[in-house]
Amino acid sequence: MxxxxxxxxxxxxxxxxxxxxxxxxxxxxxxxxxxxxxxxxxxxxxxxxxxxxxxxxxxxxxxxxxxxxxxxxxxxxxxxxxxxxxxxxxxxxxxxxxxxxxxxxxxxxxxxxxxxxxxxxxxxxxxxxxxxxxxxxxxxxxxRTLEDPIRKEEIIDPLDEMPVIDLKSLPAQPSVSAVNMMKSCCLNPAEGKGLHLKIKIPEQSFIPFTKAHDASPGVMVSVFIARAVEKICKGHTEPLIGRYIVNARPMLGKPDTYHNCLSSVTLHYDERVRKMPLETQCTVYRGKVFVQSDEDRVRRSMGISGSVGKMINGLPTLEDKIRTSMKLSEDLYNSSTYFVSYVGKWKFPQLGEHIKEFWTVTPARSFPVAEIAAVNGTIFVSMLQPFSEHILYDAFIEELKTNSVVFYECGSEPITIANININNQ
Known part of the structure; x- marks a missing residue:
């Protein structure tokens, strides 16, 4: 059968x-x-x-x-x-x-x-x-329980339904190489899939602080990382560019899909921003998140992503699909100094009261990634990095200390995400 x-x-x-x-x-x-x-x-x-x-x-x-x-x-x-x-x-x-x-x-x-x-x-x-x-x-x-019927909204990929955009008609984007900590600081690669450094921050300490500085937890972590990188990579000539990952489901009106549905906000930490006080930096970054998360803008961006996906799926061979996708991803990664991702506060308190820690572990590519989770009154920051030195972690901790944010260091460990095997037909 x-x-x-x-x-x-x-x-x-x-x-x-x-x-x-x-x-x-x-x-x-x-x-x-x-x-x-x-x-x-x-x-x-x-x-x-x-x-x-x-x-x-x-x-x-x-x-x-x-x-x-x-x-x-x-x-x-x-x-x-x-x-x-x-x-x-x-x-x-x-x-x-x-x-x-x-x-x-x-x-x-x-x-x-x-x-x-x-x-x-x-x-x-x-x-x-x-x-x-x-x-x-x-x-x-x-x-979602067994008592709930499986709805088509869960299964449908909203990008499949978006109109095809002629990718050749889009203006060419200039190639940008962002400052890369591994290269700029001559750091040593971590063993295996990278290093996971863990920090717990009580919400009662962090949320009032972020609100007082016109920020959200994700924006504040993005600003702190940018400030830390700037101090570490002094005199860098490449732009310092952060990427803040955004859930695009609400903007597309498709909150229930299980498919990948992510957009990103580009956060430039240029000389103008560098000279600003922390609160103003937060306001600038939050403004960038607001503008780049605008529904029309996200729909346009996701429409392009959907058309790219359709183009990839239309390529004749598996090798073509892999080569094209890797090239597009490399362009994004080369233009990024760091990523920050925050899926939001855990929504189910009766389940959350039994969760003491919640860490999100992803690959460390050629740049650091901060994954943020929040549950049971605590914010969990996973610093995932491809290098063995704790230089970025230490600078991030210094930002917390300087701003009197209460935190707890939870140690470090190798990244132990799964391998995946691809089975032949």
Whole structure:
């Protein structure tokens, strides 16, 4: 009996084809308030899998493309926090899996099929069923459960529905090379997939501070990183450019899709901004986020992204798709000094009260990335970097100290995101 196939959508195409060789997986690592109960977690995974059949797939390839194939095997539950390989026998050929050890719980998933917002829908369902097994009735409002029908709005990629733009008619964009810390400071590469440095900041300390400076947590972290890089890379001649990742679903009127649906805000830290006091810098950055997150502007940007995805999917061979996607991604990465991503505050307090830590771990490319999560009154900042020195981390900590922000250092560890195997047809 043939299995149902799902083809790569316009919104996922570049992310998927550009990262095939880079293991672009994400690990959401949570520390719960009690050791993980294996039997309860197994039941929760099975119920969650039934609610998200469109995420229970195997990634396959042939000479012309990547596609997904329905996977009816159970999603893996692994009693270890070591690096795993998704889409392999170890994980029953699934593109997501759950790992655990004592109170630590990890959800590993492949970024080529979904982004942080999309996978958080699944995470909320998983934790809902898990805590329901342990504690009984849990408020399910806003959480997708088996009682809710699967709606087409979850499955449709909004970029597939956007009109095709003639990419050749767009004005050519000048090539920009941003300051790169690895090169500018002659830093040593970290082993493996990079280094993860962790900081906890109580909301009661940080939120009043950010509001007083006309900022949000994501904007403030972006400003602090820019200030830190400026102090480290003194005399740099390339522009210092940050990228703040934005969830584009609200602007497209498609809040429910699981597909990658991300836009980015470009944050230049130029000489004019450098001379400003912190509060003014925050106002400038927040203004940039506001302007570049305008609905019409995001729709235009996402329309271009969708057309790029359609172009990639239309290329004749798998090699063509990979080469084109990697070139486009390299142009973006070369013009970036750092990335900041914040999916927003955890929306389910009854689940959140059992979450003691929440770290988002992504690959460290050629530049540092700050991933931010907020749950149970605490902001968790994951500093993910490709170099072994703590030079940026130390400068960021100094910004917190200088501005009297309460924080707790939580150590460092190697990035242990999953590998991913691509199965042949």
């Amino acid at each position: 043939s299995k149902e196939k799902y083809f790569v959508t316009s919104g996922d195409a570049m992310m998927l084809y550009a990262t095939l060789g880079n293991s672009y997986t994400v690990r959401l690592r949570l520390r719960l308030d009690s050791p993980v109960d294996k039997d309860a977690m197994r039941k929760a995974i099975d119920k969650t899998s039934a609610r998200y059949p469109y995420l229970c797939v195997t990634l396959r390839k042939n000479d012309s493309e990547i596609y997904y194939e329905q996977n009816d095997k159970p999603v893996a539950l692994i009693n270890s926090l070591e690096r795993i390989t998704l889409n392999s026998p170890e994980t029953n050929d699934h593109i997501w899996a759950v790992c655990y050890e004592d109170c630590d719980f990890c959800l590993d998933f492949y970024h080529g099929i979904s982004d942080g917002t999309g996978i958080n829908y699944l995470l909320a369902t998983l934790l809902y069923y898990y805590f329901s097994e342990l504690y009984g009735s849990i408020d399910s409002r806003g959480i």
